[in-house]
Amino acid sequence: MTAVAPTAGASVPITPRGPSLLTRAHWAVTDTLTITRRNLLVWMRVPAYIMFTVIQPVMFVLLFRYVFGGAIQVPGGNYVDFLLPGIIAQTAAFATFGTAIALAQELQKGVIDRLKSMPMARSAVLAGRLVADTIRMFVTIVIVVGVGYAVGFRFDNGVGLAIAMIVLATIFGLAICCISAYTGLAIGDEESVQAFGLVWLFPLTFLSSAFVPISSMPGWLQAFANNQPVTYVINVMRSMALGGPIADDLWKSIAWLAGIFIVFAPLAVRAYKRAS
Amino acid sequence: MSVPSSGPAILVEGLTKSFGEVRALRGIDLTVPRGTVLGVLGPNGAGKTTAVRILTTLLRPDGGRALVEGYDVVRQAAAVRRTIGLSGQSAAIQEELTGRENLEIVGRLYHLSWPDARTRAAELLEQFGLSDAANRAAKTYSGGMQRRLDLAASLVGRPKVLFLDEPTTGLDPRSRLGMWDIIRSLVAGGTTLLLTTQYLDEADELANEIAVIDHGLVIALGTSENLKGRVGGDVLEFTVPDRNKVTDAAEAIARIGEGEPHVDKETGVINVGVGGRGSEALVEAVRSLDAAGVRTQGLALRRPSLDDVFLALTGHAAEEDEEPGGGKRGKRRGRRSGGSDAGKAASS
Numbered sequence: 001m002t003a004v005a006p007t008a009g010a011s012v013p014i015t016p017r018g019p020s021l022l023t024r025a026h027w028a029v030t031d032t033l034t035i036t037r038r039n040l041l042v043w044m045r046v047p048a049y050i051m052f053t054v055i056q057p058v059m060f061v062l063l064f065r066y067v068f069g070g071a072i073q074v075p076g077g078n079y080v081d082f083l084l085p086g087i088i089a090q091t092a093a094f095a096t097f098g099t100a101i102a103l104a105q106e107l108q109k110g111v112i113d114r115l116k117s118m119p120m121a122r123s124a125v126l127a128g129r130l131v132a133d134t135i136r137m138f139v140t141i142v143i144v145v146g147v148g149y150a151v152g153f154r155f156d157n158g159v160g161l162a163i164a165m166i167v168l169a170t171i172f173g174l175a176i177c178c179i180s181a182y183t184g185l186a187i188g189d190e191e192s193v194q195a196f197g198l199v200w201l202f203p204l205t206f207l208s209s210a211f212v213p214i215s216s217m218p219g220w221l222q223a224f225a226n227n228q229p230v231t232y233v234i235n236v237m238r239s240m241a242l243g244g245p246i247a248d249d250l251w252k253s254i255a256w257l258a259g260i261f262i263v264f265a266p267l268a269v270r271a272y273k274r275a276s
Numbered sequence: 277m278s279v280p281s282s283g284p285a286i287l288v289e290g291l292t293k294s295f296g297e298v299r300a301l302r303g304i305d306l307t308v309p310r311g312t313v314l315g316v317l318g319p320n321g322a323g324k325t326t327a328v329r330i331l332t333t334l335l336r337p338d339g340g341r342a343l344v345e346g347y348d349v350v351r352q353a354a355a356v357r358r359t360i361g362l363s364g365q366s367a368a369i370q371e372e373l374t375g376r377e378n379l380e381i382v383g384r385l386y387h388l389s390w391p392d393a394r395t396r397a398a399e400l401l402e403q404f405g406l407s408d409a410a411n412r413a414a415k416t417y418s419g420g421m422q423r424r425l426d427l428a429a430s431l432v433g434r435p436k437v438l439f440l441d442e443p444t445t446g447l448d449p450r451s452r453l454g455m456w457d458i459i460r461s462l463v464a465g466g467t468t469l470l471l472t473t474q475y476l477d478e479a480d481e482l483a484n485e486i487a488v489i490d491h492g493l494v495i496a497l498g499t500s501e502n503l504k505g506r507v508g509g510d511v512l513e514f515t516v517p518d519r520n521k522v523t524d525a526a527e528a529i530a531r532i533g534e535g536e537p538h539v540d541k542e543t544g545v546i547n548v549g550v551g552g553r554g555s556e557a558l559v560e561a562v563r564s565l566d567a568a569g570v571r572t573q574g575l576a577l578r579r580p581s582l583d584d585v586f587l588a589l590t591g592h593a594a595e596e597d598e599e600p601g602g603g604k605r606g607k608r609r610g611r612r613s614g615g616s617d618a619g620k621a622a623s624s
Contacts (some may be wrong), residue, residue, distance in 0.1 A: 113364065117332045
């Protein structure tokens with residue numbers, strides 16, 4: 001064992017006086033970026049995470065395109081065009097599983113405690129998690145679009161709206177991320193979080209216009225599917241990609257997403273503050 | 277505002293904390309002078325971790341106050357966080373990242389520049405004998421190495437006061453000794469240390485002063501020698517190889533000792549405090565054990581250990597289950613003073 005001399009070579013003294021507001025704001029940004037970097041590094045080191053966030057959506061695209069697609073009748077008749085916006089939204093929502101699980105793990109292992117005992121910005125753990133997961137989600141969406149192009153999907157409505165669709169999908173994902181972050185921190189147990197995630201994420205994404213036209217569902221199910229946020233978002237995405245009316249569903253989507261942020265972002269922050 | 281340049285490193289007055297019905301801390305007072313080591317000793321559930329969590333700003337106390345380097349842990353939490361380091365029971369490191377990456381990220385979170393964070397990480401890896409493993413994922417490290425990395429991370433910010441919450445729990449004996457060496461050299465470098473442990477020998481080995489906590493109260497405070505003095509003299513101890521004779525043996529020496537003999541039916545170890553009557557008690561014990569037809573091993577007088585102190589203070593050993601007929605033991609039992617007390621924690 002090498003001898004330890006913790007006071008030797010002190011290059012950076014820790015100032016006892018409180019930092020200014022400007023310094024604190026600067027730290028809030030740099031600390032968030034540090035946590036973001038850490039989370040992305042972890043993501044890239046674990047093959048299972050890559051599998052979960054990249055390979056699985058690609059398999060979904062191929063499965064629906066080639067296995068189920070032939071049996072599903074859609075307006076316009078081209079299933080792959082119908083499918084892609086839906087599968088992108090589903091992928092973005094499912095990517096937030098990772099958010100909930102990672103936060104629950106960090107809570108269980110004491111990582112969050114440890115970070116809270118440091119003089120870093122307290123907002124950075126949650127903010128860094130959301131930023132990293134949004135970047136991760138964006139990468140996944142781009143990959144799904146790429147695979148979609150390889151199996152016949154085409155944007156028919158111009159580059160501007162194609163980009164708008166990807167942006168909307170990412171914002172939608174971020175909103176769902178806030179819900180997942182809250183569940184992860186509030187439940188705080190990895191396995192329960194995983195099980196609970198299935199309970200709300202599956203119905204929310206599959207009982208929507210993501211994979212099949214809602215008109216093919218039984219009446220009582222249509223009532224739910226037609227009036228839930230995932231359907232609104234997917235309808236807008238579809239119109240942005242392929243053409244069709246945008247405005248009506250866009251306002252409903254914005255209202256829903258804003259509502260989700262307003263409710264769940266503060267809940268997630270509160271759960272983080274309480275977490276231990 | 278307090279003046280951080282004088283006074284003790286840690287000052288705790290009347291600290292209380294409850295979790296619902298459970299009164300985790302029932303009014304604790306502690307003072308830790310700068311550059312010294314306070315060992316906080318107690319079984320699981322005694323309130324050790326709650327105290328550490330309050331002192332490291334992770335938990336708000338219900339009552340009383342606590343100052344670290346003169347800063348109030350509630351009202352000046354940010355200042356406290358700039359002066360402390362915490363290393364917990366579980367290695368709070370990111371296992372997928374390398375040792376170097378872990379320390380560099382912590383350095384960045386302490387607002388070092390990238391070059392400074394790199395330099396500091398390299399220094400600590402060198403000091404903790406982790407240079408060779410620096411670029412390997414932390415999950416490939418042994419338990420002892422992970423604990424060292426965890427401790428290194430707590431030192432990135434050059435803390436004046438270090439909190440080590442059960443730093444050697446779960447480590448093998450060799451890693452444990454290595455950890456003790458590291459802790460000693462930290463203290464030699466002037467760091468104030470508050471160390472919680474369930475291991476009596478660890479507190480004996482490392483701490484200047486020991487606070488024994490049980491059921492949320494400090495039940496004894498003093499140096500290791502002071503505390504041993506409370507047992508009031510020597511301890512007579514022996515092992516009975518024939519388990520059927522353990523009860524006979526206990527009866528035989530019951531009259532000799534001061535107070536009830538302590539009998540461990542599992543190991544056949546019996547001990548009893550004999551006060552100042554050392555050799556006289558030894559001779560009597562040999563006679564009456566012989567008369568009772570009990571064969572013994574290792575019959576001897578010894579100076580009291582902290583185990584005996586704990587027994588004398590609390591009426592139960594630090595490592596034993598209190599439950600009646602308790603065959604159930606703490607999972608880390610095996611070492612002399614190892615072992616947790618899950619049953620007691622639940623009942624306290």
